[in-house]
Structure formats: structure tokens, C-alpha cells
Amino acid sequence: MTTEHLVLVTDAGATRTITLNRPAAMNSFTTAMHAELLAALDNTAGSTEVRCLVITGAGRGFCAGQDLGDPQVAPGKDLGALIEAHYLPLVERIRSMPVPVIAAVNGVAAGAGANLALCCDVVVAARSASFIQAFSRIGLVPDTGGTWLLPRLVGHARALAIAMTGDRIPAEQADAMGMIWQCVDDAQLAESVGALAARLAAMPTRALAVTRKALADAQHMDLRAALQMEAQLQTELGGAHDYLEGVDAFRNKRAPNFTDR
Ligand code: T3D
Numbered sequence: 001m002t003t004e005h006l007v008l009v010t011d012a013g014a015t016r017t018i019t020l021n022r023p024a025a026m027n028s029f030t031t032a033m034h035a036e037l038l039a040a041l042d043n044t045a046g047s048t049e050v051r052c053l054v055i056t057g058a059g060r061g062f063c064a065g066q067d068l069g070d071p072q073v074a075p076g077k078d079l080g081a082l083i084e085a086h087y088l089p090l091v092e093r094i095r096s097m098p099v100p101v102i103a104a105v106n107g108v109a110a111g112a113g114a115n116l117a118l119c120c121d122v123v124v125a126a127r128s129a130s131f132i133q134a135f136s137r138i139g140l141v142p143d144t145g146g147t148w149l150l151p152r153l154v155g156h157a158r159a160l161a162i163a164m165t166g167d168r169i170p171a172e173q174a175d176a177m178g179m180i181w182q183c184v185d186d187a188q189l190a191e192s193v194g195a196l197a198a199r200l201a202a203m204p205t206r207a208l209a210v211t212r213k214a215l216a217d218a219q220h221m222d223l224r225a226a227l228q229m230e231a232q233l234q235t236e237l238g239g240a241h242d243y244l245e246g247v248d249a250f251r252n253k254r255a256p257n258f259t260d261r
Pocket of ligand 1 (some may be wrong): 018024025026028064065066067068069073078082108110111112113132135138140143
């Protein structure tokens with residue numbers, strides 16, 4: 001195990017887990033934690049061994065967003081500059097990871113912490129966890145991708161009410177409304193996420209990363225443009241190793257060995 005001060009990095013097989021590690025402050029973000037997290041993500045992106053990433057939190061919370069005691073957010077500071085310097089690169093880094101990313105939401109995810117979870121590819125939450133768009137409680141708007149992600153996940157009506165009220169959305173409700181992939185019993189979180197990560201790690205990594213991008217890109221296209229994009233991507237992926245391997249494994253009734261990045 002590699003232990004850094006504010007994030008912990010552990011590997012199990014081809015699955016890497018990054019754990020936000022400021023439990024006394026509900027893993028809220030300071031500039032230093034941003035730097036360590038981004039470095040850990042960059043390192044993960046550059047690893048040829050890692051095939052799935054899990055992001056989770058230490059202690060009883062997932063992440064409470066910006067540390068409201070950090071000097072960076074003292075009165076008079078430009079919060080937009082903080083967002084551009086830290087949260088924007090964080091979301092773009094996660095959304096461009098070459099491997100699938102799972103958020104294992106172990107407890108409350110508030111503010112930027114909620115949207116950090118929601119920008120991951122698959123969100124699995126413990127039943128005791130919850131999601132709070134806490135921004136409105138302190139006179140801000142959802143950031144860290146919240147304005148883009150929330151309406152796409154749950155529809156405009158729910159997104160706006162969730163963002164305006166700042167209400168706590170329990171994991172079960174988040175699951176029911178399609179905000180997240182799955183809510184599991186607290187005692188099952190680690191095992192469920194571990195099994196899912198192992199499954200995704202054995203899948204064609206490059207195709208999964210391209211799938212993430214294709215679904216996002218298609219949001220801005222009409223049907224014809226999306227159909228053309230799909231054709232172009234199948235041309236690219238269909239000429240790659242993993243497609244040939246997948247078809248050969250299917251035809252020969254054996255397990256595939258995917259290697260493309
Ligand atoms: O300036 C900007 O904000 C720009 C950037 C914006 C991005 C954002 O993320 S804005 C949103 C910031 N986050 C919040 O507003 C959430 C604030 N926290 C809470 O509402 C609650 O703490 C929670 C709902 C997350 C959890 O509630 P609860 O009752 O389970 O725990 P608690 O007792 O409130 O918190 C436990 C400790 O964590 C406590 O410290 P203490 O008193 O034991 O020493 C609390 O102060 C600390 N903590 C929780 N959240 C934050 C925090 N410390 C600093 N910053 C936090 N965000």
C-alpha cells in the first residue's frame with residue numbers, strides 16, 4: 001500500500017482504490033487534498049496495470065465538498081478561480097480516465113463531494129449514504145459539473161428541486177430516481193464494489209472509455225450525427241485487438257483476454 005497524507009492509494013489485482021483521507025472533516029477538499037488527488041489520478045491514468053478505479057472516502061463520510069474553513073475560500077477570495085483551478089481539472093480528469101471509474105459512496109456526499117461521485121462512471125452507495133446539493137444552503141450554485149450532470153441523471157424537475165432545496169437525498173431514493181447505479185447494504189458495499197470493479201477490469205478497457213465519451217458527446221448531437229459517430233467508433237474499435245479477441249473468445253467458448261488501452 002502506498003500511503004499519501006490526504007489520499008490513500010491501494011491496489012488489489014487490476015483494481016485501484018483511491019480513498020479521500022480527511023475523515024475528521026468529512027473528507028472535504030483543501031488545496032492540498034486536491035493536489036494529492038489529482039496526482040493520484042494522473043498516476044493511475046499512466047499505469048498499464050490498473051484496469052478499474054474506485055474512489056471512496058475514509059470514515060463515515062464520502063466527501064463534504066469544499067472545506068469551508070480553508071483559507072482559499074476566505075471572504076474576498078474569487079471562488080470562480082478556485083473552481084477553475086481545482087474542481088474543473090478534477091472533473092475533466094475523471095471523465096477522461098482511460099479506465100472505468102466507480103464511486104463507492106460510503107457516507108454523505110455533499111456539495112462538490114456529491115458531484116464528484118456523480119461524475120464517476122458508476123455510482124454504488126451504501127444504504128446509509130446520502131447526496132446533498134449543499135450549494136444553495138450557502139448561496140452558491142451547483143458546481144463540479146452539477147448543473148450538467150444532475151438534469152441528465154434525474155431530469156429537469158427533480159434536478160432543480162434538489163439543487164434549490166439542498167435537501168438530503170438518501171441513497172435508496174437516489175437509486176430509485178436514477179441518480180446512481182445501485183444502493184447496497186452498508187455491510188455489502190466493499191464486496192459489491194470489489195466484484196463490480198473486478199468485472200469491469202476484465203472487460204475491454206478501451207471500449208469502456210470510448211463508451212463514456214460517446215454517451216457524453218451524443219448529448220449534443222441529433223440522431224443522425226450520433227449514428228455517424230457510432231459508425232466511426234465501430235470502424236476504429238472494430239480494427240483493434242479487443243474486438244478480434246472478443247469475437248474469437250465467443251466463437252471458441254473461452255474467456256477473452258482484453259489488452260487494448
Ligand atoms: O467557497 C466555496 O464553497 C467554493 C466551492 C464550492 C464547492 C462546494 O463544495 S460548496 C459546498 C460545501 N460543503 C457544504 O456546504 C457541506 C457542509 N457540511 C455539512 O453540511 C455537514 O457537515 C454534512 C451534511 C456533510 C455532514 O453532517 P453531519 O451532521 O453528519 O456531520 P458534521 O458534524 O456536520 O461534520 C463532521 C465534521 O466535519 C465537523 O467538524 P467538527 O465540528 O467535528 O470539528 C464539520 O465541521 C466538518 N465538516 C463537514 N463538512 C465540512 C466540514 N469542515 C469543513 N468543510 C466542510 N465542507
